[in-house]
Amino acid sequence: MMIREIFLVCLLGACTCHQLHIANRCSHTVWVGILGNSIPDGGGYMLSAGSSRTTNVPNHWSGRVWGRTGCYGNKCETGDCGGGKIQCNGAGGAPPATLAEITFDAGGLRDYYDVSLVDGYNLQMSMSPRDGYRSGSGHYYCSRAGCNTDLNKNCPNELAVYGTGGVVACMSACLAFNLDKYCCRDSYNTPQKCPPFSYSQTFKDACPEAYSYAYDDQASTFTCVGNSVGSTSYDIIFCG
Template sequence: MVLHTLFALSVAAILLLGGESATFIIRNNCPYTIWPAALTGAGSQPSTTGFELASQASHNIVIPPPWSGRIWARTFCTDVCLTGECGKGGGPCAGAGGNLPVTLVEFTLNGDGGKDFYDVSNVDGFNLPVSIVPEADCPSTSCGVDINADCPAELAVRNTNGHAIGCRSACTAFNTPQDCCTGEYNSPNICQHSKYSNFFEQKCPQAYSYAYDDKTSTFTCPTGPSYKVTFCP
């Protein structure tokens, strides 16, 4: 699984202990059931790591800081999920990440300087639109459009009916150093936008489109607020 700069650095930045638990209000505005999931990178464990969420329903995840991790949604789940599968179908993920492609919501709670850091990321691809709205006077961020509808053919993931249900990033599709910002390209001065990251950037300018998209895609808030995470906002 691709880890971009913010997520990798934020794990190392969790220095402060204590503080009240944050509540993540997970809302499903999609016209079908989804299965949200959570994965801890460092710190506390969330109150749940995976559950079913009907259309127009909400469910809360409580996480004590310090915490660094990600939230995503699985789709089309029976025995397995066609996107975001963590090896458990629609149940709790229990420490497993989601199969790519998947739209990620990434957080560090009570990180460097006593701040929360958060972003929406398409570095691992896209499966559902999502937004983050802090319950405080802090900036919101989102990837609110259906990228699957316009996904380039070489990146598209389709179901058995040929319908696009996911859109891979160039890194997950081709695994080249220049697309993944690895090896000799592991530097923000060398690893730059490609035609594929530009496609994601144009669709969702607030979200990470490649590993070094920090300047326009990382948001902060003084630690403490709860956050509303809405799929299909």
């Protein structure tokens, strides 16, 4: 659908205005999970290796996309949303899982997006604008967010999650140890009191364009301004 057609659909009130073009470039199947202030496509679907699918979301949509792996029987090895379901239907994914997060039309035509490892990592993942945005400059303006490094290969032993074939995910320090100093809570609940630490720095060194821990906002949040209401669309790519 062309941008002008999307805009007309919005004016008519049947708005599925923004688009997420989700592609699987991994060598294995990925089961997509989607969660937000509305639930498009039943909250998920299966993408075989090399396949892609477009998900439409309304104006002001805010949510996340993640990949589930090893989904057989009634459970996924990573990112499971309960019962091994193809459609998550409003259920979130079990951490650790790499997340692509976006808020459309925040304060006008501005989108905010990031790829987060705050809850840990399971898959390489990237997110970048495709079209419908205004030109601009700056490292965090309409640029690619993501993690291109396979953290599972270098995950510290104490953070590693094992499954079929070895390490299938890498926990965050907060998830692994549940300590305030890693979770940035209670007496550590400000950026000053919760600066980067050794585990978060390991994630940041491997994936500089991804959120490494709770207060990594300044070096992880990307933004893009649309040409008009509902014009922007994004690519979300697993293993790419």
